[in-house]
Amino acid sequence: MTAENYNECVSKYADGLYRFMLKSTRQAEDAHDLVQSSFEKLWVHRAEVNMLKCKSYLFTIAYHNMIDQVRKKIRMEYRETVPDFQQAVKGNSAGLKDILEKALSRLNERQRSLILLKDYEGYSYDEIAEITGLNASQVKVTLHRARLQLKEWLVSVENVL
């Protein structure tokens, strides 16, 4: 990969990677740092990375960095946001999109990341497995459990409303 290819990757994937990290961590600073460190690593190893694999390379690095470095922090902050979610639902001021966003925060890091990779980036189970280091079967099971959890939340919100 040349410097030109690298800059092309920045143009194409920096926004998506930042969104993935921001939705995963819910912390703009953490998301920013993770994006920067991911692209830094891509630049260092650009000679070994194929342009076609650039996106999955970036998401893989970002995912593992996020899991390794900020898991505890994320967990604590998400637990603290739960009352806000209930309040938002009761206040009937949130649309389906916001409710889903709040529901997403109830999932664990792995479930949330898999949902984001599937829905935002459109990766297949195999591709998600490659990025996260899981096998395709684990991806399938994890994703399905996350979907059913989200569905239950939607049903419960409907009941509240």
Next chain:
Amino acid sequence: MEINRNNYETLFLLYQDGELPQSAMQKVQLFLLENPDLKKDFELLLQTRLMPTEILFEKKASLLRKEDKRKVIPIFWLRLAAAMIIIMLGTWIVLKQKAQRIPVQTATSIDQSVPDQVKSKLQNADTGPGDNKKQTNNSPKKDNHFPTADINNNKVFVAVKSGKNSPAKALNPEVSLQEKENVPVTRKMNQEMGEPEKVKREETVQSQSVDLVSIPNTLPSEDLKVILPAQTLATAKTTTEELSFDHTLTNGSESVNDNAISVVALNGKNKSISGFFNKLIKRNPRNTAITANEKTVQVSVFKINY
């Protein structure tokens, strides 16, 4: 996989995730038509899908890079190693040659390397008024135009090289003749008196002549900046008596053979070698007028700094 009311959720999710082949998708669609009560579950699962939102990374420009155009200068290790070997070899050769430039003259070779101009200088010094008054009446030295050491009168002739710090003079060393009177045989040290030391050589042989020579020109001039101050290192009462050395001065480094005496003394830091060469021969080879029974003492004083 056949779809039924027990596994429809999994197949609904696989359908929505696009993970089913075309044939399986048709079966799911058919199953939904046959089971309209499950359509709401299908739609609820569909609602769990997040709608992509556009979020921009504002500092995208900070991620952009340019190829580093700096030229890489390769290090040729083999060439570097070869250069180092050459430098070390050259240094070794220079040091070796420098070490060889400090010769230690043997006593037997001194008289052969005495330059003619030194001899003439000695003769001129001999004919001077200061020298004549110190010669004894029965000394053959008077006839030979050589300074004579007369032990009975305690007169000693000392060879001193002049031109101490001048390389030009050192290349053509001059020899001046100095005379020291009334030097006791007991080797009283002039050091104690605060005077410059001078080498003294005494013989109690009748009709003895002293041939004073200087350092040969072959010695490097820069190494001969200072002639050793005179002091009595060895004495002998008669020709048959063995020379008695002052070991405190010679540090036990003297050696005597049949016709030569040499003393070499190293200073404390081993930075200089000093001493004198004596040669005792039966006959003065340059003066046939001296009888065969006479003894000639040739003295060379030196100090080599290195």
